[in-house]
Amino acid sequence: MKHFYLLFIFIYLSGYAQILSQDSLKQEFLHTKAHQYETFFETLDARLTQLPMKEALSIVRILQNAGNSDNPEKLQHYITQSLFRIHYQQKNYLLADSLLQKDLIHTKKYHLISEHAETLLNLGMVYNTLYKYSEATQYMQQAYHQFSSQNKKARAATALYELGNLCLKMPERDCEEYFQKALALGGDSLKRVYHISSLNTLGLIQSGNKRYSQSLSYYQKALDLAAATHDSAWMGIVRGNIGFVLLQTGREDEALAYLLEDMESGLQHNELLSAAAAAVSISKIYRDKNQPDLAKKYLLQGIELTQKVGFLPVLKPMYKELASIYEQEKQYTEAIKYLHLQIQLNDSLAKKRREIDVIKMQSSFDLQKKENEVKNLTEENARQKHLTVIVITGLTLCLLLVILTLRIRQKIKINQLLIRQKTDLENEVTNRTHTLLEYNHQLKEFSFMTAHNLRRPVAMILGLGQVLRLPDNKPDEERLYIEKLIDTTNELDLVLKQMNGLLEKKQDSVIDN
Structure with missing residues (x-):
């Protein structure tokens, strides 16, 4: 029970420490500026x-949601x-390829040129792993x-170094130039491991071309x-x-010293494979x-190390060499x-090669399928954009x-309104004209x-008044003149009434209009 509690406390404290570690990492990240991201x-x-x-x-997701927005595109x-x-x-x-393909679009969209180049280099590494050497070369x-x-x-220079290593996997290629240019371009700024590796690879290339003195020169620089x-x-x-080079040139004693150091x-x-290769070469020297006995000892050690690594192709010559040694000693059973x-x-x-061929074929099929999906998505996106524009x-x-x-309807309404107003004005003018003509006629009548x-x-009346002023008027005549005067006055009254009627009619007509 005591051990159980101790284990529980240990697990609890481990989880607590992990939470604290993630929290401190998050705080550190929140204070990181865009130029410090790399x-x-x-x-x-x-x-x-x-x-x-x-x-x-989990840690990456925590950082993604942490809220550092100094430069969200670069982040x-x-x-x-x-x-x-x-x-x-x-x-x-x-999945790694899919992530990089999306990042390739992202970095290009936001003009992140350096980051775009890094993504291209990583894509080259992925396609190299998938045995797609042509595509890998293009990306690099x-x-x-x-x-x-x-x-x-x-x-x-790093890209050239990776191109050189990729070149070594393709037959009948001159790969030396890549490493030479990488060293010349990178100089001291090239990563130490790439620098040493480039010199070492140049030594291997020269050794393969049997230019042993140049090979030793490159190896010595790498060693220094x-x-x-x-x-x-x-x-x-x-x-x-x-x-190995010294062994090729017949300097076995010098070679033995270097190979023993390499194995150790x-x-x-x-580095078991390197130690195994050294052991095999040492075995050859002793044979x-x-x-x-020493030859068998180191060869058996080389076989054991190679089996641990699992690099089976190297075992074939080892088994053959060991069988030859036993045959020479007449130990036929061994x-x-x-x-x-x-x-x-x-x-x-042979079975492994067939499996690898199947894996390569499956990888090619999956990759082609993925590329087709990306192509279809791109085309669909283009169609959607085109449809959106339409x-x-x-x-x-x-x-x-x-x-x-x-606007046309409004204009028609305005025109109709103008026509109605014009018609109304024309009718009013006609009515006014008719009224004026009538007034003119009445004026003529009045005149x-x-x-x-x-x-x-x-x-x-004026004439009768003049006659009545005459001194020699007779009474009967005066009476006649007076009656005539009365009749004429009545006639004048009638005329005045008629004129008054015309004036009243005119006034009523003006009021109506």
Whole structure:
């Protein structure tokens, strides 16, 4: 029970420490500026490679949602790159490729030129792993040209170094130029491991071309650089390569010293394949020296180390060599044993090659399928954009048509209103004209009445008044004149009434209008 509680406390404290660690990482990230992203994520990626995939992805998601918005476009690139490295390490190559393809579009859209070049270089590495050497070469060459255009010599040299390693996988290619240019371009700014590796690879190329003096020169430079940086692992590897060259040139005693150092270094740094290769070469030297026991000892050690690594193709010549040694010693049972192992290994390797061919074919199929999906999505996106443009254009035209129709209707209404107003004005003018004509007629009647009807009784009254003034008028005549005067006055009254009637009629007509 006590142990159970201790275990529980340990698990609890471990989880608490992890929470504190993630929280401190989050706080550190929130204070990281855009120009510090590269350094921050380089350190982070080195830590993530030591964690389980689930925990590593959790940390990246926490940072993605942390709220650092100093430069969200650039941040998205580095987040995607971290996710890519996690999946690439877990050999999820298709998912890694998908992430990089999206990042390629993202970095191009936001003109992140350096980041775009890094994505191209990583895509080259993915396609190299998928045995798509032609595509890998294209991506790496694009990365190299973009780095060069920005005068990023160290990164351009790194791209050349990766191109050189890719070139070595393709037959009948001259790969030396890539490493020469990488060294010349990168200089001291090239990463130490790339610098040493480039010199070592140039030594291998020269050795393969049987230019041993030049090969030893490159190896010596690589050894000096590894020694200056206290890189004992690389020192062991380069010493082993020097030993192989010395062995080729017949300097077996010198070669033996270098190969023994290489084997010791390989065992020390867990570089088992390098140690195994050194052991096989040491075995050959001892066999040439007619020391079969030591030859068998180192060859068996080489076989054991190779089996641990699982690099089976190298075992074939080892089994054959060991069988030959036993045959020379007349130990036929052991010789037959290792010949049988060689035959079994041949069958196993043939099966493995078929499996690899199937994997390559499946990878090619999956990649082609993914590319087709991306192509279809791109085409669908283009169609959607085209359809959106058509719909927007159609809606705009409809809106313009509606506006134009409303304006035409409004204009028609205004025209109809103007026509009605014009008609009303014409009718009013006609009515006024008719009224004026009637007034003119009445005026003529009034003038006539004034000139004739009124004038005659007035003249009559004036005449009778003159007659009545005469002194010799008789009474009967005066009476007659007075009656006549009364009649004329009545006639005048009648005329005045008629004139008054005309004036009243005119006044009523004016009021009505």
